Amino acid sequence: xxxxxxxxxxxxxxxxxxxxxxxxxxxxxxxxxxxxxxxxxxxxxxxxxxxxxxxxxxxxxxxxxxxxxxxxxxxxxxxxxxxxxxxxxxxxxxxxxxxxxxxxxxxxxxxxxxxxxxxxxxxxxxxxxxxxxxxxxxxxxxxxxxxxxxxxxxxxxxxxxxxxxxxxxxxxxxxxxxxxxxxxxxxxxxxxxxxxxxxxxxxxxxxxxxxxxxxxxxxxxxxxxxxxxxxxxxxxxxxxxxxxxxxxxxxxxxxxxxxxxxxxxxxxxxxxxxxxxxxxxxxxxxxxxxxxxxxxxxxxxxxxxxxxxxxxxxxxxxxxxxxxxxxxxxxxxxxxxxxxxxxxxxxxxxxxxxxxxxxxxxxxx
Numbered sequence: 001x002x003x004x005x006x007x008x009x010x011x012x013x014x015x016x017x018x019x020x021x022x023x024x025x026x027x028x029x030x031x032x033x034x035x036x037x038x039x040x041x042x043x044x045x046x047x048x049x050x051x052x053x054x055x056x057x058x059x060x061x062x063x064x065x066x067x068x069x070x071x072x073x074x075x076x077x078x079x080x081x082x083x084x085x086x087x088x089x090x091x092x093x094x095x096x097x098x099x100x101x102x103x104x105x106x107x108x109x110x111x112x113x114x115x116x117x118x119x120x121x122x123x124x125x126x127x128x129x130x131x132x133x134x135x136x137x138x139x140x141x142x143x144x145x146x147x148x149x150x151x152x153x154x155x156x157x158x159x160x161x162x163x164x165x166x167x168x169x170x171x172x173x174x175x176x177x178x179x180x181x182x183x184x185x186x187x188x189x190x191x192x193x194x195x196x197x198x199x200x201x202x203x204x205x206x207x208x209x210x211x212x213x214x215x216x217x218x219x220x221x222x223x224x225x226x227x228x229x230x231x232x233x234x235x236x237x238x239x240x241x242x243x244x245x246x247x248x249x250x251x252x253x254x255x256x257x258x259x260x261x262x263x264x265x266x267x268x269x270x271x272x273x274x275x276x277x278x279x280x281x282x283x284x285x286x287x288x289x290x291x292x293x294x295x296x297x298x299x300x301x302x303x304x305x306x307x308x309x310x311x312x313x314x315x316x317x318x319x320x321x322x323x324x325x326x327x328x329x330x331x332x333x334x335x336x337x338x339x340x341x342x343x344x345x346x347x348x349x350x351x352x353x354x355x356x357x358x359x360x361x362x363x364x365x
Contacts, residue, residue, distance in 0.1 A: 007106075007107070007228055007229060007230040007234060008105070008106040008107075008230065008234045008235075008236070008290065008291045009106055009107045009108070009109060009224055009225065009228055009230050009234065009235055009236070010102050010106045010107075010108050010109075010235075010236045010237075010238070010283075010287050010290075011108075011109045011110075011111055011220075011221055011224060011235060011236070011237045011238070011247075012108070012109070012110055012111070012237070012238040012239075012283070013110075013111060013112055013217075013238060013239040013240060013241070013243070013244055013261075014110050014111075014112035014114055014118075014119065014122065014135075015112065015113075015114055015240075016239070016240030016241060016261060016262060016263070016353075016357070017092075017238045017239065017240055017261040017262075017280070017283065018091065018092060018095055018110070018122070018280070019089060019090055019091050019092060019095075019122065020090045020091075020092060020356060020357045020358075020361075021088070021089065021090050021118070022357070022361040022364060023085060023088075023114050023115065023118040024039065024063065024064045024067060024114070024115065025039045025040075025043075025360070025361060025364065026084075026088060027071070027076070027081065027084060028067055028070075028071075030084065031071065031074050031076050031080070031084075032070055032071070032074050032157060033074075033157075033158070034158070034161040035070075036360060037161045038067070038070065038157055038160055038161050039063065039067060040165065040360065040364065041160055041161070041163055041165060041166070042063050042066045042067055042160065043063045043364045044165060044166040044167075044168075045063075045066070045166060045186065045189050046060065046061070046062055046063040046066065047060075047168060047242060048166060048168060048175075048186060049062070050062075050214065050242065051168070051242065051266075052168065052172055052173070052174065052175065053175065059210075059211055059213050059214045059215060059216060060213050060214035060242050060243055060245070060246075061113040061211045061212070061213020061214060061242070061243035062211050062213065064113055064114075064115065064136055064211050064213075065136075065205065065206060065209050065211050066193060066206070068138065068140070068143075068202075068205040068206075068209060069153055069197060069200075069202035069203075069205055069206070070153060070154075070156075070157045071140060072140060072143055072145050072150075072153070072202055072205070073145065073149075073150050073153035073154050073157060073202075074154070074157075076140060077140060077141055078117065078139055078140050078141045081115065081117045081140065082117045082120075082121065085115075085117045085118040085120075085121040085122075086121040086124075089118075089121060089122055089125050091125070091126075092278070092279065092280045092356075093278060093279045093280065094279045094280050094281050095126065095280045096126060096127075097281070097284075098280040098281055098283055098284045099126060099128060101284045101287075101288075102283070102284055102287045105287065105288060105291045106236075106287060106290075106291055107132070107224075107228050107230075108128075108132065109132045109133065109134070109220075109221075109224045110122075110128070110132065110133045110134070110135075111133070111134045111135075111212065111217050111220045111221065111224075111247070112133070112134070112135045112136075112212060113135070113136055113211055113212050113213040113217075113243045114135050114136065115135065115136050115137075115138060116135045116136065116137045116138070118135075119133050119135040132224075134212050134216075134217075134220035134223075134224075135212055136209065136210070136211045136212050137209075137210075138205075138209045143201065143202065143204060143205055144201065145200075145201060145202060146201070149200045149201060149202060152200070153200075153202060156192055156196075156197075159192075160189070160192070163185050163188070163189075164181055164182070164185060166178075166182045166185055166186065167182065193206065213243035214243060214245065214246045215246050217239075217243060217244060217246060217247040218246040218247050218249070218250040220247075221235060221237060221247055221250060221251065222250070231254075232250065232251065232254030232255070232256055233254050233255035233256055234256065235251050235254070235256040235257075236251075236256060236257040236259065236286070236287060236290045237251045237256065237257070237258050237259065238259045238261050238283055239258075239259070239260065239261070239263065239267055239271070240260060240261050240262055240263040240264065240267050240353070241263065241264055241266060241267055241364070242264070242266035242267075244263075244266075244267055244270070245266055245267075245270045248260075248267070248270040248271050248272075249270060252270075252271075252272055255295065256295075257272060257273065257286070257290050257295060257298065258270070258271040258272045258273070259271055259272070259273045259274075259275060259283070259286060260273070260274045260275065260337070260349065261275045261277070261282075261283065262275070262276060262277065262349060262352055262353045262356055262357070263349050263353065264349070264350055264353060264364075265346045265350060267349075268337060268342065268345050268346045268349050269342060269346065271337055272299075272336065272337060273286065273299075273302055273334065273335065273336055273337060274333075274334070274335050274337050274345045274349055275332060275333070275334050276332060276333040276334075276348065276349055276352045277332030277333070277334075278332075278356060279332065281332075282331075282332040282334060285334075286298075286302075286334070289301060289302075299336050302334055302335065302336050303336055305331065305334045305335070306331070307331060333348075
């Protein structure tokens with residue numbers, strides 16, 4: 001009798017490793033005047049609260065929570081949100097083949113900060129089981145606004161649009177390390193979100209909606225492992241942004257594989273392996289190695305990542321997705337991240353990320 005193989009699960013973020021969307025950014029740009037600037041400014045503020053201030057009870061990825069009162073101010077409904085999500089899904093090449101292939105060797109989960117409207121639309125497009133997803137649940141229709149609040153929220157939205165963009169200084173440890181203009185902007189945003197908005201009915205959106213980012217993503221991984229009877233050492237996690245940092249830390253500390261896929265600086269600095277690829281087939285190749293060999297050998301193979309080595313290790317048997325046909329001359333760039341090469345990979349990955357997803361989305365935290 002053959003020995004029973006350990007169960008493996010592959011858990012992936014959605015926007016970045018699966019699609020090129022930033023759904024909330026796109027919603028803001030479509031439904032709110034100057035919404036792209038509003039969202040970008042709130043994203044920078046989100047990074048400050050999570051990475052510098054370490055605000056108590058605050059979860060990274062809460063840009064999706066902070067933007068909600070302004071969606072209400074501009075009359076966005078759940079139906080409009082669902083329709084927009086369904087009509088505006090932009091997938092990375094070969095993702096259907098990738099998910100189908102990985103599903104044959106491991107159980108697959110999606111853990112995303114995205115709104116449930118987007119994840120449900122994505123699941124229908126990919127024929128992926130919604131029960132294997134974790135995402136931010138919200139119903140805009142449950143939160144009515146009176147005309148006075150609506151007018152005030154519109155005023156606040158345009159005030160935020162006019163604010164100078166916050167830039168986190170290199171090696172910043174506290175707000176004292178920020179220029180005076182940025183400190184003033186952060187102070188004003190604190191007043192808006194934690195003093196003024198809580199006094200309105202829209203403030204309930206800031207307290208009742210739980211975004212799946214940061215620690216919530218790590219908790220989702222633990223839940224997925226428990227559901228499948230899988231040890232955390234047999235978890236491969238794929239992410240690309242600041243919302244994946246806690247998930248990366250959990251998986252790496254548990255002996256699993258943490259993969260930055262076209263990641264930003266936050267992702268690269270906390271993952272174990274970096275992937276720069278226009279296609280998701282690189283994820284399938286790593287998943288196959290992860291399920292076939294132990295992590296020590298996997299990292300050795302990644303260090304000598306080339307067609308000949310991968311062929312010898314049976315990856316050429318992946319006939320369903322034909323990776324060596326898709327990459328006729330060169331394979332996607334896959335590297336083990338070390339303290340020595342980390343900053344070089346950060347620069348290359350950030351540039352590649354902007355190429356794939358566009359500058360505006362690529363530069364979001």
